[in-house]
Amino acid sequence: MKGKTRKSLLLALITNSVVSAHANESPRESVDDAIPVQDCVMQPSEIVDVGSAIPGVVEAIHVYRSDRVKKGTVIVELESSVERASLELARIRAGMDTAIELRQEGARFGSLTQKRKQELLRKSAISQHDVDQSETEARIAELQVRHEQDKKAISELEYHRAQMILGQRSIRSPVSGVIMERFKSVGEFVENDPLVRVAQLDPLHVEVIVPVDYWGRILPGMQAEVTTGLGVAGEYRATVERVDRVADAASGTYGVRLSLPNPDYAIPAGLRCQLSFLPQSLHEPAQIVDATEPTLPVEVTNEYPTEVCYSVGPVKDESTAQVLAERLEQTTEKLRLRSASNNVIAGYRVLALEQPNSQGTKRLLSLLDKAGINDRFVLAQGENKGRLALGYFRTRAFADQRQEGLALKGFETEILPHTKDVDQYWLDVALTGEPDLFDQLESITASLVSPAAFKPMACYPELANR
Structure with missing residues (x-):
């Protein structure tokens, strides 16, 4: 009996030591793997x-x-004194309509002459040669009008070019x-x-x-x-x-x-x-674990990420987002399309300072006429209703140039952003940690949207459990 008791005690000690070893092994391995x-x-x-x-x-x-x-x-x-003078010269040339009006009057007179000679021809008072000559002169007058209109369009482009040249003299932070x-x-x-x-x-x-x-x-x-x-x-x-x-x-x-x-x-x-x-x-x-209970195999889980999530967007329109989703489905089945309406800046308005009354607005319009500034309009609605707008630009840089040009002529202005609600779309995708999948996703994204739209994100249950 004593021998059996000693064997039982020895077996219990061995079992406890094995369990203790396994219990201490997991934390050590976790520390070593971190x-x-x-x-x-x-x-x-x-x-x-x-x-x-x-x-x-x-x-x-x-x-x-x-x-x-x-x-x-x-x-x-x-230093930009020459460029400013060139800009002013280009602005005046772009605003000149005298040559077009002169050619239009000549074309109008040629058209009247042509009609009168047609009447005289029906009465056999003049020859066909005189009629042909008047038709040719009328046609030449019309072409001269188009020629002056083309010259004005070129003058406007030269004015825009002069603005760009002057803008290069102002160095901006990128x-x-x-x-x-x-x-x-x-x-x-x-x-x-x-x-x-x-x-x-x-x-x-x-x-x-x-x-x-x-x-x-x-x-x-x-x-x-x-x-x-x-x-x-x-x-x-x-x-x-x-x-x-x-x-x-x-x-x-x-x-x-x-x-x-x-x-x-x-x-x-x-x-x-x-x-x-x-x-x-x-x-x-x-x-x-109780030493008397049988030990079960421990399932070891990897504490490092096996799946990483990315966000692609914003994509401007739903059709592009759908095409992108179809291509990404070739890489992963775990993707989710989401949309949101965001208030984005669509452009910038250059506004004259708010006038106290209508007399002040008329006085300002008179000063603008004397300065040759004809590109203006009065806002008819919105929170700035009644204010005088002196330009609308897609980018802030062009609005700044307009403001600087008006300041040189003595007109104080302010720039206000114009916003609107735009629907934008994002694609959230989940990938395993394989580098090849990451490269494929980046390549597909760059072919449809900007590479900057490809960003890592935290995985959320709706995406990871798909």
């Missing part, structure tokens, strides 16, 4: 050395180091960001040299070098926790944007780029940081 914390660097998403399309002398620089600028803001102006450095001063000649360096800080790019041991574990769309050491507010969430497909053989590493939103510029660029990738699924907590 990607360790990596060192990283925060950099501007764009650094642009802004130059000039044409040579010239710097007349004014409107920014200094650390100034914030918006995309399209005039930051440098070149991105929204912060001025890093000024390379030129007022009075210096510019040809091929940069004028200003601008850094785009929203979003920031987080660059990290990862050992090739973790190749295939980091995919676009994954998220990571970024720590900067800036105190309590020094922890941020970034999203994987690009993963290098070529590794460095010498160091055994490859690069990963993450995108970190920074709308209020609270995070400075150029900081060193630490980054830890976040798994998209977590292990369930281990349960205590």
Whole structure:
């Protein structure tokens, strides 16, 4: 009996030790498989050395180091007195209608002469030759009218060209960001040299070098926790944007780029940081197993993402979205078309300052007539009803040029965006982590919409469970 008891105790001890070993094995493997914390660097998403399309002398620089600028803001102006004079000359030529009116009067008189000679021919008072001559002269007069109309159309194009040439003398920021450095001063000649360096800080790019041991574990769309050491507010969430497909053989590493939103510029660029990738699924907590119960095989799940989701859009019309959906169905069956009505900017109105009464409006119209500004109209509806509009433009740059030209003539104006509701469409797709599928999706998207419309997104149940 004692021997059997000892055997039972020994068997229980062995069983407990095996269970304990299995219980301790899972956390250790999880720790070993996790990607360790990596060192990283925060950099501007764009650094642009802004130059000039044409040579010239710097007349004014409107920014200094650390100034914030918006995309399209005039930051440098070149000397442009000759271009302004050419623009004024082209404007006057484009507005001249005297030659057309003169030719129209000649054509009208030729038509009357032709009709009178037709009457005289029926009475046999003149010869057929005289009638043919009058018809030819009338036809020539009509062609002269068309010739003058063509010349006016060319003058209008030359006026538009003069506006573009003058616009080149105003250097605008290509991105929204912060001025890093000024390379030129007022009075210096510019040809091929940069004028200003601008850094785009929203979003920031987080660059990290990862050992090739973790190749295939980091995919676009994954998220990571970024720590900067800036105190309590020094922890941020970034999203994987690009993963290098070529590794460095010498160091055994490859690069990963993450995108970190920074709308209020609270995070400075150029900081060193630490980054830890976040798994998209977590292990369930281990349960205590009774030593007397038989052990069951444990199902091991991969804590790294096997499926990544992307958003394609916005697509302007539903027909293009349907064609894109049909092509994407060849790559994945998990896709969802969604739409939304967004209020977008359709153009920009240049409005004269609001007048206190109708007498003020008449006085302003009289001044515009004296200045030769005929391109204007009174708004008949909307919140700006009754105000005088001096132009409507598709882009803000053209509206700014119009405003600057009016300011030179002494007229103060303001630019107001004109918005309208537009239906836009998005396609959300879910892919496995295979790089080939990612390339196919990117290629199909670029063939129909802008490549910038292809962005990673968080997977949601309606898409993942399709």
